Amino acid sequence: MTGPIRALVLVDAFRMGGAETLLAPMIVASRDTDVDMDVVSVSPAAMNSEKTMRILADAGITTRSLGIRRLLDPIALPRLASVIHRGGYDVVHAHLEMAMTLAVPAAALARRPVVCTFHHVARSLSGRAAGRERLAVEAASRSYRALFVSEASRQSFQESYRSHGMPDNWRVMHNGIDVANFTPGEPDWTLRAELSSGVDGPLVVLPGAFRDFKGIPVAIRAWPLIKRQFPDAVLALVGGGELEGELRELVAAEGVGDSVVFAGIRTNMPDVYRAADVVLVPSTKYENLPTVVIEASATACAIAASRIGGIPDIVPDGVTGLLFEPGSEEELAAAVCRLLGDADLRHRLGAAARERAHAEFSATSWVARLQTTYREAIGTHR
Structure with a gap:
């Protein structure tokens, strides 16, 4: 026709x-x-x-x-x-x-x-x-x-x-x-300071609702492993939900309250992505084609994400980001640390992620x- x-x-x-x-x-x-x-x-x-x-x-x-x-x-x-x-x-x-x-x-x-x-x-x-x-x-x-x-x-x-x-x-x-609004660029340094509570160190952003399948407890339990290599790193939890109380208790139990920030629900997500050194998506089940991964890709972010659901469709491992087994604190920490320690790798993966987001998503x-x-x-x- x-x-x-x-x-x-x-x-x-x-x-x-x-x-x-x-x-x-x-x-x-x-x-x-x-x-x-x-x-x-x-x-x-x-x-x-x-x-x-x-x-x-x-x-x-x-x-x-x-x-x-x-x-x-x-x-x-x-x-x-x-x-x-x-x-x-x-x-x-x-x-x-x-x-x-x-x-x-x-x-x-x-x-x-x-x-x-x-x-x-x-x-x-x-x-x-x-x-x-x-x-x-x-x-x-x-x-x-x-x-x-x-x-x-x-x-x-x-x-x-x-x-x-x-x-x-x-x-x-x-x-x-x-994808029009999700473009790479210089971070808003005021926002970055807000997300990191003023700490001048690497910033890892975890965007998502506080729901059981998002894997946020895995990231919190893995955070001490990341802090051993990057003592001034900060994890910003961008979102909210009914599990916030449990997550705050876990942060306290892990002794990482000084480096895990509950940043709340945000409407300026392009700015949030641009402020991040690494975007972390540690989902443990149910994910189909999560929009946050597409958004972060279009913004040319360095992404560490779990190998589950449709995430590998968006993030071919080692091509546009790094994948780890869902639920593995050790693999999550290794992926994040590898990205934080290699600015050239972050730039290369981010550029490829942006190209793939526009072509496919x-x-x-x-x-x-x-x-x-x-x-x-x-x-x-x-």
Whole structure:
């Protein structure tokens, strides 16, 4: 197919989640292409997040909610098929489970192709949640293309649902972010002093919510090992969450309260990355394609991260950063110390990380790959 493409982007609801917040940079990037994207949620508007709606509105994105409350709602398929047909869409792109479960049969009624994207790493589920995910996998496997945003995601779904063999239409396609604001440059020395509590030494920044799978306790327990080689180094924990009390107790127990700073939640993350000598991501499980690693890469940071989930997709070990085994305090300390001790290595890895972020993980590159997939889907369907 040549010429403009009209695409219906379908989501479960405009909740505050990783997949939903990626809609804005994707649609903004599509405006420089011949793909015209409309965004619709399956669920009632009452399920939408006010913050997500504000993000979309600020980007000039108009949305609709179809008011479908459950998969077995008798109005679901005819209503969605009508939206696809009346909208004159060439292709439907469904994100998340409910959307793709409905999109595949509804698009078949409207005689349009479907592309589906999974945004998470599959893990053990039970009850209705397990049933919903299985239905989504079955539906997506009958679409033109089932996309997984990391190799770890695709492998986890294969292990859970297709252990006998991966369907031919399953592919990895990395999503992207708006990298425009994440540029390298001189640090804001006032901010750096704030993040380090005024200590004039190497600064390691650990960005992320204080949640159990982020591996922050591993970093805290490893910090004394790093301090032996770099006594004036500071670890800045940039984020917040319900585990903060436990983390503060651990910092005290490890005797590193003078060099671990709880820097709070920040809205100026490009400046935070530029202030860091090393960005540390010690996640222990569940990570799919963490945005903070893409942001840090685009800012040309030296990155030390755990070898888990989709992180190796972003950070090829020794090429754009250093990887270590999740949960290993010794390997984490060795990676951080190697970076702190070698400015040339930090510069080389950071430059390669920035180049890779723009080529593979920008919203622009993501939309270019989607455009190619959409054209293939439309051409095959016709």
